[in-house]
Amino acid sequence: MTAETKNATNALSNLDLETPEKPYLDSNELIINMGPQHPATHGVLRVILKLDGEKVLGTECVIGYLHRGVEKIAENRTYTMFNPYVDRMDYVAAVSNGLGYCQAVEKLLNVEAPPRANYIRVILTELNRIASHQLWLGTHALDIGAMTPLFYTFRDREEILKIFEKYCGARLTTHAFRIGGCQYETYAGFEREVKEFVAFVKPKIDEYEELLTTNRIWLERTKNVGVISAEDAIALGVTGPVLRASGVKWDIRKALPYANYSEFDFEIPIGENGDTYDRYLVRMAEMRQSLRIIEQAVERIPEGPIMAKVPKVIKPAAGEIYHSIEAPKGELGYFIVSDGSTQPYRLRVRPPSFVNLQALDIMVRGLLVADVVAVIGTLDIVLGEVDR
Amino acid sequence: MTPVATPFFFYLLSGLAVLGGVLVITRRNAVHSALALILTLLAVAGLYLMLYAPFVAGVQIIVYAGGIMVLFLFVIMLVNIERTVKERQFNRIWPVGLAASGALLVLFVSVLVKGKALFPERGLPLPEADNTQKIGEMLYGNYMFAFEIASLLLLVAILGAVIMTKKKI
Amino acid sequence: MLNSLMSYLGSSVTPGEAGNQLWALIYVLIIFTGVSVAVIAMNWLERKALAHFQVRLGPMRVGPHGLLQPIADAVKLLLKEDIIPSEADKFVFWIAPLIGLLASFTVYTVVPFGPSQAVSDMNIGILFMLGVSSLGVLGIVMAGWASNSHYPLIGALRSSAQMVSYEVAMGLAVVSAILMTSLNQTGTGTLSMIGIVQAQQEQHVWFLFKFFPLGAIAFVIFAIAMVAETNRAPFDLAEAESELTAGFHTEYSGLRWSLFMLAEYAAMIAVSSIAVALWLGGWMRPFSHWLSGGAWDFVFSLFPGLTFLGLAAIAIRGTIRMPKHSLFRIQTIGLGAFAAVLSGIGLLLLGIAVGARAGDHVALARSADALNNVYWFVMKIAVFMYMFIWYRATWPRYRFDQLMSVGWKVMLPISLGVLIVTAIVGVIVG
Known part of the structure; x- marks a missing residue:
């Protein structure tokens, strides 16, 4: 063990990584640094693993390699200026981040986005949910050793990014919405292209499932791996597909409807066992539900203004607000304290990845190294959001 | 199959086997010892081949070099090498070992010298x-x-x- | 000189057996270069086929359709800095890739490309092949240990455990095929690779279809075990990049790393050749019993030439479809030249086949025979090579404990059962 690891492990006392458990047949325990540069940690997560052979005795996540101080930056920017920063947190679901932030500020301002803007927001957010899940599926499958789904999902995600690009000029960090609505009117043929995309991607999702859902190796690698019970998940504050796979029917789109989600007809897929396979199934079903929402939204999209009446200089009254939305990875919340000036006094983000990552330890204890990467994959974390 | 350069290969292989054997007991690093043992085993397999015993040679390679030694290495790799290298040798009975092997050598030589009658005139067909x-x-x-x-x-x-x-x- | 060279063409034993050192040397050289070229071709083919599985193009820049990519790779690897970690065990680190390479290339001394097209026809051929190929794991274990790093060590541990356990099932499957060789008048079987193929020739059946489905089950077990034995997907746990970064060769770079790759691909071809010799009739052409007779022999002897002509046709099609732009001129010329070379080889092979049919020149007839034998053997290996790529594109990776339980709890009992049933059926029938 290097001196650096020792220092790091000493600092993390709660896991007691330093003292080995009672030695058995003189097999010594291995402490491995997985990451920050590791192909399966989805960025710069560092996981310190204590191993007995290949069995995981404990883990400790070391985060902060991608910390940019987003919350502190917010205190020095006006509400409008801060808007693009949120895209850089969960960069694979930038639209959701923007939606959450814009709605939180709207709530603070007591402004309601016009119906057309809401429809556009829902369509783009749900498209983004599919894109995020596609990226998750590709990388998760790659972690488990299936290379091919990655390329299939990236091929299809490209179509979503094309729509984003046509709509707002950016593919990844979209900055699609403004406080009070949307900045851009939809381009000509937006509805048609979205409909075409829905028709295009439906068989593709079946294609992914064909490769994985009944694959014996996939089943063995994911069933009963990384199980988390509903109680544990709730106790840790885990949200999103990870919580739903444990059998808890909690989706903010239904529970505390925002935008105009209450107008759409969709279901919340839930799992039973809370294992990696159920999380996979839940996310696959969610993609289909998102397509359902998009179909309905595109059919019903009304005419009208896309921006509400928002003052040029956003200067909310003093007060505080918490607003959360269902991001692809779970509950994404914004807590904003306003002191009546043009800049937030304090802005706190509740990132789903960060909270879900806490569950890693109880999910992987007693499993093997190979399961650690599977579980990191199934938690669907984005380090930009974990570290902020 | 007519063998080629028999004495050369015999001395080469036996030399390798002896060299490997010496290395096994002199290396402090257990992995090096194991690798030297593999060398010995392979050399002995070669000697079996020269004795027209290909089956024994093949089994020697499969079982000893390919199977048992891999398991040996498997176990040795898990042991903390640094500690074993530093450890002083604790048993002081190497003179006994030396005497025993010396006696064996004497036995071999005496059989070779005196017991000519035990060996056939030529190699058995x-x-x-x-x-x-x-x-x-x-x-x-x-x-x-x-x-x-x-x-x-x-x-x-x-x-x-x-x-x-x-x-x- | 020429006479002694030609005299071998007329004989029917391997150079090792005839004590013909010159021909043995020539064979060693041919096989060494042939396997190296096959590895290079396999490298290109794997990248290309995998890319097409995954809706991408693969290498396209170096040479037409990336044909020169392996050369570019090789140059890059040779020029790369050779890093030996400071804490590594230098000697073991240095020798590990060589051992892997040596083991996988030594196997080829007994690969029966034809009844006399092997370096040597050992009495214990199959035993030798299994034994030497099992030595390859030593290179991996040594590499993992010598790197003095955690990921390679885990990779080496996985690899050694995996190889030792799959060797058992593999060996039992092989034994059931060897049992089938003893079903003749004398009742004695053989371990010689050439003898095994000749037994299939005499019994007019590939052992794959012998005692259906017993032979097929043994074959399938071998086919699975050989993927595990060569550390290929879905059993590539020793180098699982998502878990162990690169497994046992994490600390290797440049030339040493490429030696590992060379050894891996050579070992893949070697184990495939065992499978081909034991179950797929070795050098025998398909339907050699059903469609026998001089005319059919002639038809099948045209295949080598036609294959090359087919490849040439693909290359010509590629040349025609090349963009008509001055930037692509060199590539177009190169691909055209490649097509010309391929069609030249094809025409030459066709000429040999036709010449052997028309005239009664012994050497020509024998070389046509030899070509056919080598061709069918290589084609059967190529099928396995394609399967290796296919597996890799399709399946996720097994977990270590699952791999072991499959090996010990599924493969081993089945292979043992097949062996016993084969023995019983063999006694009843023979």
Whole structure:
């Protein structure tokens, strides 16, 4: 063990990584640094693993390699200026981040986005949910050793990014919405292209499932791996597909409807066992539900203004607000304290990845190294959001 | 198959075997010792080949070099090498070992010198082509009982090893 | 000189057996270069086929359709800095890739490309092949240990455990095929690779279809075990990049790393050749019993030439479809030249086949025979090579404990059962 690891492990006392458990047949325990540069940690997560052979005795996540101080930056920017920063947190679901932030500020301002803007927001957010899940599926499958789904999902995600690009000029960090609505009117043929995309991607999702859902190796690698019970998940504050796979029917789109989600007809897929396979199934079903929402939204999209009446200089009254939305990875919340000036006094983000990552330890204890990467994959974390 | 340069290969292989053997007992690093042992085993396999015993040579490679030594290495790799290298040798009976091997050497030499009558004049005409078949016939014919007993003993040994290492059965 | 060279063409034993050192040397050289070229081709083919599985193009820049990519790779690897970690065990680190390479290339001394097209026809051929190929794991274990790093060590541990356990099932499957060789008048089987193929020739059946489905089950077990033995997907746990970064060769770079790759691909071809020799009739052409006779022999002897002509046709099609732009001129010329070379080889092979049919020149007839034998053997290996790529594109990776339980709890009992049933059926029938 290097001196650096020792220092790091000493600092993390709660896991007691330093003292080995009672030695058995003189097999010594291995402490491995997985990451920050590791192909399966989805960025710069560092996981310190204590191993007995290949069995995981404990883990400790070391985060902060991608910390940019987003919350502190917010205190020095006006509400409008801060808007693009949120895209850089969960960069694979930038639209959701923007939606959450814009709605939180709207709530603070007591402004309601016009119906057309809401429809556009829902369509783009749900498209983004599919894109995020596609990226998750590709990388998760790659972690488990299936290379091919990655390329299939990236091929299809490209179509979503094309729509984003046509709509707002950016593919990844979209900055699609403004406080009070949307900045851009939809381009000509937006509805048609979205409909075409829905028709295009439906068989593709079946294609992914064909490769994985009944694959014996996939089943063995994911069933009963990384199980988390509903109680544990709730106790840790885990949200999103990870919580739903444990059998808890909690989706903010239904529970505390925002935008105009209450107008759409969709279901919340839930799992039973809370294992990696159920999380996979839940996310696959969610993609289909998102397509359902998009179909309905595109059919019903009304005419009208896309921006509400928002003052040029956003200067909310003093007060505080918490607003959360269902991001692809779970509950994404914004807590904003306003002191009546043009800049937030304090802005706190509740990132789903960060909270879900806490569950890693109880999910992987007693499993093997190979399961650690599977579980990191199934938690669907984005380090930009974990570290902020 | 007519052998080529027999003395050369004999001395080469026996030299390698002796060299490997010496390295096994002189290396402090257990992995190096194991690798030297593999060298010895392979050299001995070569010697078997020269004795027209290809089956024994093949089994030697498969079982010893390919199987047992890999397991050896498997175990040794898990041991903390740094500690074993630093450790002082604790048993002081190497003079006894030296005396025993010296006695063995004397025995060999005396047999070679005095017991010329024990050896045939020329090498026995060994059935090269059906050598392996002959071994099979022997094992499943004359020595069937001994062979089966040996396999049963090995089975018992395997079970014993499993029971000893399992924490709870 | 020429006479002694030609005399071998007329004989029917391997150079090793005839004590013909010159021909043995020539064979060693041919096989060494042939396997190296096959590895290079396999490298290109794997990248290309995998890319097409995954809706991408693969290498396209170096040479037409990336044909020169392996050369570019090789140059890059040779020029790369050779890093030996400071804490590594230098000697073991240095020798590990060589051992892997040596083991996988030594196997080829007994690969029976034809009844006399092997370096040597050992009495214990199959035993030798299994034994030497099992030595390859030593290179991996040594590499993992010598790197003095955690990921390679885990990779080496996985690899050694995996190889040792799959060797058992593999060996039992092989034994059931060897049992089938003894179903003749004398009742004696053989371990010689050439003898095994000749036994299939005499019994007029590939052992794959012998005692259906017993032979097929043994074959399938071998086919699975050989993927595990060569550390390929879905059993590539020793180098699982998502878990162990690169497994046992994490610390290797440049030339040493490429030696590992060379050894891996050579070992893949070697184990495939065992499978081909034991179950797929070795050098025998398909339907050699059903469609026998001089005319059919002639038809099948046209295949080598036609294959090359087919490849040439693909290359010509590629040349025609090349963009007509001055930037692509060199590539177009190169691909055209490649097509010309391929069609030249094809025409030459066709000429040999036709010449052997028309005239009664012994050497020509024998070389046509040899070509056919080598061709069918290589084609059967190529099928396995394609399967290796296919597996890799399709399946996720097994977990270590699952791999072991499959090996010990599924493969081993089945192979043991097949062996026993084969023995019983063999006694009843023979």
